[in-house]
Amino acid sequence: MSEKVYAWLLSFFPAHFREAYGKEALQLFRDRWRGERGLFLRLRLWGDLLADLAISIPREYCFARARLGGECAGSQFAAIPGFHVLRDDRIHPTSLLVGSVLAAAALGGLAVLSSVGTGRLGEAPSVALKRSVDSSHGPVRTVALSQGRGVPDTPAEKVFNAWLLAFNSGSPSAMQSFSKLYDPREKMSRFVTPRFRTETGGFEVLSETSPEPTFIHFCIKEMKGPTRGLGSMRVNPTPIPTVAMFNMDEIPRGAVITEIKLNAAERHRIIEGSIANLNEYYVSPKVAQQIANALTAHEKNGDDNAETDGGFFAEMLTAQMQAVSHDGHLHLVYKPYKTPEGASVGPSPEERAHYMEAMKRNSCSFEEVRVLPHNVGYLKLNAFPDVDVCRSKVEDVMKSFRHADAIIFDLRDNRGGDPHMVTLMCSYLFHHRTHLNDIYDRHENATEEFWTTPIRSNTLADKPAYVLTSSNTFSGAEEFSNDLKNLKRATLIGETTAGGAYIWCRNAA
Amino acid sequence: MPKRKLDPLPPAAFQILLSLAGEDLHGYGIMRQVAHQTGGRMRLGPGTLYSSIQSLLEEKLIEEINPNDAKDAEQDRRRVYRLSAAGRKLARNEAERLADLLRVARAKNILRGDYV
Numbered sequence: 076m077s078e079k080v081y082a083w084l085l086s087f088f089p090a091h092f093r094e095a096y097g098k099e100a101l102q103l104f105r106d107r108w109r110g111e112r113g114l115f116l117r118l119r120l121w122g123d124l125l126a127d128l129a130i131s132i133p134r135e136y137c138f139a140r141a142r143l144g145g146e147c148a149g150s151q152f153a154a155i156p157g158f159h160v161l162r163d164d165r166i167h168p169t170s171l172l173v174g175s176v177l178a179a180a181a182l183g184g185l186a187v188l189s190s191v192g193t194g195r196l197g198e199a200p201s202v203a204l205k206r207s208v209d210s211s212h213g214p215v216r217t218v219a220l221s222q223g224r225g226v227p228d229t230p231a232e233k234v235f236n237a238w239l240l241a242f243n244s245g246s247p248s249a250m251q252s253f254s255k256l257y258d259p260r261e262k263m264s265r266f267v268t269p270r271f272r273t274e275t276g277g278f279e280v281l282s283e284t285s286p287e288p289t290f291i292h293f294c295i296k297e298m299k300g301p302t303r304g305l306g307s308m309r310v311n312p313t314p315i316p317t318v319a320m321f322n323m324d325e326i327p328r329g330a331v332i333t334e335i336k337l338n339a340a341e342r343h344r345i346i347e348g349s350i351a352n353l354n355e356y357y358v359s360p361k362v363a364q365q366i367a368n369a370l371t372a373h374e375k376n377g378d379d380n381a382e383t384d385g386g387f388f389a390e391m392l393t394a395q396m397q398a399v400s401h402d403g404h405l406h407l408v409y410k411p412y413k414t415p416e417g418a419s420v421g422p423s424p425e426e427r428a429h430y431m432e433a434m435k436r437n438s439c440s441f442e443e444v445r446v447l448p449h450n451v452g453y454l455k456l457n458a459f460p461d462v463d464v465c466r467s468k469v470e471d472v473m474k475s476f477r478h479a480d481a482i483i484f485d486l487r488d489n490r491g492g493d494p495h496m497v498t499l500m501c502s503y504l505f506h507h508r509t510h511l512n513d514i515y516d517r518h519e520n521a522t523e524e525f526w527t528t529p530i531r532s533n534t535l536a537d538k539p540a541y542v543l544t545s546s547n548t549f550s551g552a553e554e555f556s557n558d559l560k561n562l563k564r565a566t567l568i569g570e571t572t573a574g575g576a577y578i579w580c581r582n583a584a
Numbered sequence: 585m586p587k588r589k590l591d592p593l594p595p596a597a598f599q600i601l602l603s604l605a606g607e608d609l610h611g612y613g614i615m616r617q618v619a620h621q622t623g624g625r626m627r628l629g630p631g632t633l634y635s636s637i638q639s640l641l642e643e644k645l646i647e648e649i650n651p652n653d654a655k656d657a658e659q660d661r662r663r664v665y666r667l668s669a670a671g672r673k674l675a676r677n678e679a680e681r682l683a684d685l686l687r688v689a690r691a692k693n694i695l696r697g698d699y700v
Contacts, residue, residue, distance in 0.1 A: 130631065131632055135631070450673070
């Protein structure tokens with residue numbers, strides 16, 4: 076009798092559970108019924124069983140629902156509606172009939188509503204646009220205003236406005252469309268990424284000038300913070316203008332922007348200055364001489380004559396130098412501003428505070444930290460930030476992998492950073508103090524050695540490590556990958572990295 | 585296949601893993617072993633037991649062994665479960681986590697006496 080009652084109660088479980096474990100559950104009941112005799116034990120058994128049913132039946136239904144919903148969602152294309160079957164019983168014909176009638180009624184209602192409401196819906200964007208124009212005043216021209224100004228005057232302005240619109244929208248598809256249409260040669264690829272959008276919060280225009288139809292010079296400010304950027308863009312005069320050159324740099328705080336016009340004498344002075352710096356500081360004197368020869372040859376050929384914009388001239392010389400040296404770290408940077416008198420070397424307290432705040436905002440460049448199935452720790456790190464600012468964050472992250480059986484460092488979007496941070500991260504992979512590499516300063520004839528420091532209660536030192544690389548992996552991230560590879564401490568997976576092992580910085584007048 | 589909830593590891597699932605640490609058992613055997621190791625505090629009902637077993641099977645933390653391996657005739661009709669390497673590792677991690685917790689509790693003088 077009791078067994079029949081329990082069998083009946085079992086029928087309340089969803090079909091998938093009954094099929095898989097119905098017999099087993101009944102068998103368990105029989106076993107317990109045989110084993111637990113006497114009034115007290117039998118009462119306790121029924122208490123256990125009823126409590127168990129009350130908890131398990133709803134849970135099994137919830138799970139069946141999540142499973143069916145999850146499978147549907149997984150196989151479905153975004154934005155295409157679909158029906159999810161939440162019960163695993165066979166669908167009754169009456170349900171299908173009722174469903175069809177309801178769907179037809181809903182569609183009919185929607186059709187009537189849309190034909191009535193078309194006019195009203197069409198007005199909405201212009202109202203929004205007006206409001207944004209009203210709220211923007213003063214010298215700051217917001218994006219909404221530039222959108223409302225109508226057709227931009229020059230092709231360069233047109234592309235610039237299109238970039239701002241796509242970028243500020245934050246929509247990856249809008250950014251992709253922009254790149255496809257206006258930037259097929261990917262001159263601006265660094266400035267059209269959702270990540271850059273998240274870091275800056277978008278840009279507002281402080282000033283812009285377009286002295287030629289195909290050229291625009293602009294000053295913009297990030298919306299998330301006080302950082303200003305100065306840049307220029309040159310476009311090809313095709314029916315649909317495409318980006319020919321683009322550059323943009325951060326302006327240090329307190330800097331005064333100066334107007335610089337490039338002429339033949341100024342260009343010559345810059346080339347001479349670059350060669351002198353290279354000969355004095357570049358790590359390999361032989362390569363420095365090769366670069367100097369290339370620069371002189373280009374100048375004699377008249378390759379540099381046409382360029383009057385400082386930013387593009389710097390880019391041109393950078394390309395000439397990198398063509399010979401294959402050193403991704405060798406850049407000539409154009410800075411059309413003067414830093415305040417007495418500015419010290421290194422960041423000011425304000426810049427430091429700004430940096431710390433920025434690091435806090437983007438989790439010290441850790442894009443993702445999680446433990447994957449099979450107990451594998453995974454971290455995606457997009458830079459090696461200042462070790463003094465981010466040490467505790469790194470400690471927290473590595474502590475979260477305490478029980479991991481392996482660790483993956485995803486450096487596919489990592490452009491490098493502080494070599495001391497590279498050392499700190501490497502330290503987690505070694506029990507003992509280990510020599511990673513050296514940085515040699517030719518000018519000072521000084522060598523800085525980088526050694527790992529053993530970390531207390533670290534459990535990762537003997538766990539397998541993997542580093543994911545890409546052609547974007549650069550500088551400090553290459554050093555990290557290379558150190559671990561040379562020490563046979565990690566397996567590298569991915570594309571060959573970008574190539575920037577020399578660190579070199581020298582200000583020319 | 586979506587995951588059933590095993591993270592955090594529910595007490596019933598942890599107890600089942602522990603019950604299988606010593607020997608391979610069928611459902612009723614697991615239930616008795618769990619009752620024994622918890623001093624009778626946890627008596628798994630069929631719903632909770634098989635729901636947990638299903639989750640653990642899906643995550644490959646336990647495995648069903650071939651009934652032909654079973655010895656006597658009665659066991660022949662029943663499904664017998666064995667702890668997998670992954671299951672043993674998970675149980676160890678969970679135990680370590682609880683040990684950490686215990687250390688903290690001890691440091692904070694929450695526990696009395698010397699029985700821990």
